[in-house]
Amino acid sequence: MISERVLKNSEEFWATCIPHLSVDNVIFGFHDTQLKVLLLQINEDRDWILPGGYVRKNENVNDAVKRVLKERTGADNIFLQQFATFGDVNRSEAFFKEYPDDLWHKQRFISTSYYALVDYTTVVPVTDEFSDACKWVNVEEIPNLVMDHTSILKKALEVLREQLIYKPIGYNLLPEEFTLTELQRLYEAILGIKLNRGNFYRRVMKFGILIKSDNVRRGGAHKSPDLYKFDQAKYHESLKSYSW
Amino acid sequence: MISERVLKNSEEFWATCIPHLSVDNVIFGFHDTQLKVLLLQINEDRDWILPGGYVRKNENVNDAVKRVLKERTGADNIFLQQFATFGDVNRSEAFFKEYPDDLWHKQRFISTSYYALVDYTTVVPVTDEFSDACKWVNVEEIPNLVMDHTSILKKALEVLREQLIYKPIGYNLLPEEFTLTELQRLYEAILGIKLNRGNFYRRVMKFGILIKSDNVRRGGAHKSPDLYKFDQAKYHESLKSYSW
Numbered sequence: 001m002i003s004e005r006v007l008k009n010s011e012e013f014w015a016t017c018i019p020h021l022s023v024d025n026v027i028f029g030f031h032d033t034q035l036k037v038l039l040l041q042i043n044e045d046r047d048w049i050l051p052g053g054y055v056r057k058n059e060n061v062n063d064a065v066k067r068v069l070k071e072r073t074g075a076d077n078i079f080l081q082q083f084a085t086f087g088d089v090n091r092s093e094a095f096f097k098e099y100p101d102d103l104w105h106k107q108r109f110i111s112t113s114y115y116a117l118v119d120y121t122t123v124v125p126v127t128d129e130f131s132d133a134c135k136w137v138n139v140e141e142i143p144n145l146v147m148d149h150t151s152i153l154k155k156a157l158e159v160l161r162e163q164l165i166y167k168p169i170g171y172n173l174l175p176e177e178f179t180l181t182e183l184q185r186l187y188e189a190i191l192g193i194k195l196n197r198g199n200f201y202r203r204v205m206k207f208g209i210l211i212k213s214d215n216v217r218r219g220g221a222h223k224s225p226d227l228y229k230f231d232q233a234k235y236h237e238s239l240k241s242y243s244w
Numbered sequence: 245m246i247s248e249r250v251l252k253n254s255e256e257f258w259a260t261c262i263p264h265l266s267v268d269n270v271i272f273g274f275h276d277t278q279l280k281v282l283l284l285q286i287n288e289d290r291d292w293i294l295p296g297g298y299v300r301k302n303e304n305v306n307d308a309v310k311r312v313l314k315e316r317t318g319a320d321n322i323f324l325q326q327f328a329t330f331g332d333v334n335r336s337e338a339f340f341k342e343y344p345d346d347l348w349h350k351q352r353f354i355s356t357s358y359y360a361l362v363d364y365t366t367v368v369p370v371t372d373e374f375s376d377a378c379k380w381v382n383v384e385e386i387p388n389l390v391m392d393h394t395s396i397l398k399k400a401l402e403v404l405r406e407q408l409i410y411k412p413i414g415y416n417l418l419p420e421e422f423t424l425t426e427l428q429r430l431y432e433a434i435l436g437i438k439l440n441r442g443n444f445y446r447r448v449m450k451f452g453i454l455i456k457s458d459n460v461r462r463g464g465a466h467k468s469p470d471l472y473k474f475d476q477a478k479y480h481e482s483l484k485s486y487s488w
Contacts, residue, residue, distance in 0.1 A: 018264050021331075021354055061331025061354060085329045085356045087265075087305025110265055110305060112329045112354070 002098060003043070010104040017054040022092075022109045023065045024052035024149070025080065026156035027073070028190075029120025029136050030173050035189040036120050037142065037153060038073060041133035047146045050153065051134070052111065065114045073134055074126030079172075080114040083159045084152075087111075091148040111148075115156040119173055139192070161191055177213045177227040180204070209234050246342060247287070254348040261298040263348070266336075267309045268296035268357045268393070269324065270400035271317070272434075273364025273380050274417050279433040280364050281386065281397060282317060285377035291390045294397065295378075296355065309358045317378055318370030323416075324358040327403045328396075331355075335392040355392075359400040363417055383436070405435055421457045421471040424448070453478050 027038035040049050053068035055061055065080050087110040096106040125134035137143070145153065163169055170186045184200050204210065211231045216224040271282035284293050297312035299305055309324050331354040340350040369378035381387070389397065407413055414430045428444050448454065455475045460468040 018352060018354075020262050020264055055331070055354075057352070058333055060333055061329065064331075082328060084326060085305065087299070087308075087356065089302055089304055108262060108301070110262075110299075110356070112331065112356075 001043075006096075006099065006103070006105065010102075013054055013104040017056055017104075019104070019107055020109055021055050021061070022052055022111045023055060023061065023068055024050045024086075024111045024113045024152055025065060025069050026050060026083075026113065026115040026153055027069070027075070027078065027123075028115065028117045028139075028156075028160065029123065030117060030170070030186060030189055031119055031121050033185050033189055034120075035139045035192075036136040037139055038075075038120075038123075038125060039135055039137050039143075039145070040072060040131040041135070042131050044132060048137075048143045048149075049146050050113075050149045061112055065112075072131065073123070075118075075123045078116045078118055078123070080116045082112060082114050084155050085110060085112045086148055086152060088148070095147050111152065113152050113156065115160060117160065117169065117173060164190060171230055177215055177217075177229050179217075179225045179227060181225065183228070245287075250340075250343065250347070250349065254346075257298055257348040261300055261348075263351055264353055265299050265305070266296055266353045266355045267299060267305065267312055268294045268355045268396055269309060269313050270294060270327075270357065270359040270397055271313070271319070271322065271367075272359065272361045272383075272400075272404065273367065274361060274414070274430060274433055275363055275365050277429050277433055278364075279383045279436075280380040281383055282319075282364075282367070282369060283379055283381050283387075283389070284316060284375040285379070286375050288376060292381075292387045292393075293390050294357075294393045305356055309356075316375065317367070319362075319367045322360045322362055322367070324360045326356060326358050328399050329354060329356045330392055330396060332392070339391050355396065357396050357400065359404060361404065361413065361417060408434060415474055421459055421461075421473045423461075423469045423471060425469065427472070 025038075029036040029038065038051060040051050041047065042049055051069060051072040053064070053072065055064040059067070062080075062082070065082075066078075069078060069080065070076055089108065091111070092109050093106055096103055099106050120136050125136065127134045139157070142150070142153065144150065160169065164187060169190070170183070173186060174182055180201060183204065184195060184197065187200065187204075188195055209231050210228045213227040213229055215227055217227060218224075269282075273280040273282065282295060284295050285291065286293055295313060295316040297308070297316065299308040303311070306324075306326070309326075310322075313322060313324065314320055333352065335355070336353050337350055340347055343350050364380050369380065371378050383401070386394070386397065388394065404413065408431060413434065414427070417430060418426055424445060427448065428439060428441065431444065431448075432439055453475050454472045457471040457473055459471055461471060462468075
């Protein structure tokens with residue numbers, strides 16, 4: 001089914017953007033014990049897709065990705081981290097096979113992809129003129145995505161899990177002072193597995209980037225659990241010397 | 245100074261390659277205590293550059309990067325790992341400012357970059373028709389590189405150092421069984437610092453991916469040091485579960 005909107009966009013993209021290069025965003029959202037991903041639905045609710053777009057002729061790629069996220073989702077001020085570029089032949093071309101060959105979207109595109117991790121209660125997705133829906137979807141319940149977007153999402157999750165080992169991922173997802181239970185829930189949601197509490201505690205303390213706080217959290221009926229915070233100075237130092 | 249070779253290449257690239265996308269390779273070479281990088285010299289010995297090139301219209305980006313390395317250096321069978329894509333406006337365009345505006349090279353290019361780590365005694369660089377020299381240069385003595393190639397090289401080194409924390413980097417750079425001194429030399433060369441032997445030993449044993457061998461190395465006058473090898477099964481398992 002040929003969409004007039006796609007044909008019109010094609011003309012505009014040829015005039016304003018760099019052909020053959022697209023950007024895609026994998027936005028992970030965490031809250032409480034849930035890990036979700038931000039997905040768009042296009043073509044009258046048929047197809048799920050990662051929020052993505054194109055790079056303007058005079059725009060840095062790192063800026064394009066921020067603009068695209070803002071345009072497609074309304075989300076602003078999200079720190080996006082580049083994690084991979086996807087460049088196989090026919091990764092996206094076939095999706096537009098019903099269209100004329102000079103359609104912008106039907107050219108070969110290489111996608112430079114970014115991920116972010118945010119508190120999903122702070123981002124309210126906005127459906128724009130290009131999408132029929134924009135939703136937070138649980139990572140355990142991802143529908144089929146178009147083109148190679150499932151591979152892009154899987155790779156993003158792999159990189160995020162890998163970085164849990166050596167970066168204080170989630171620094172922006174927890175209160176400034178948090179309990180080890182809260183930290184464990186975050187790690188469990190990202191890794192998709194239950195962790196043994198004792199092992200988790202030993203492992204995470206070995207990182208050497210947590211400081212125990214003297215404060216207590218008010219309001220609970222039971223004895224307040226210990227609170228921790230990230231040691232920012234030590235973290236930055238450890239990234240420099242890579243803990244050697 | 246306009247080069248006839250560049251003008252001729254421009255025509256060929258327009259006919260066969262995808263515009264706006266280039267690939268660049270950062271090939272690290274290790275041997276004994278030295279870490280080097282493979283660099284090309286172009287334009288009659290004036291300019292140093294990373295070995296790079298373009299992606300053919302029907303070629304996966306991951307295949308292009310292997311072909312480019314082979315063409316430019318003669319090196320084959322090197323495992324290349326993508327680490328970043330560089331997409332700032334004017335990262336390369338200005339380098340060709342003396343040329344006509346329709347020159348292939350003068351268009352805006354986004355570079356997807358790869359790195360590899362090899363034993364430099366096993367790769368003999370071959371100068372090809374595009375370069376005047378191809379050399380292993382010590383990482384402590386890198387000359388100024390053209391365009392943004394110094395940034396690309398620095399980022400590659402940063403990623404390599406980061407990965408030392410959680411990947412058995414250098415698996416292909418050591419004999420199958422090696423002494424801890426040999427392993428320490430490799431880490432010191434990559435990190436560019438001297439390590440305390442005791443700390444190094446404790447840290448590296450904590451990774452849990454080294455096995456002590458029953459073999460001894462023959463030929464030395466002194467007591468043979470213990471030999472170790474990487475525990476491949478455990479390594480692959482640890483990458484899957486990320487050691488949790």
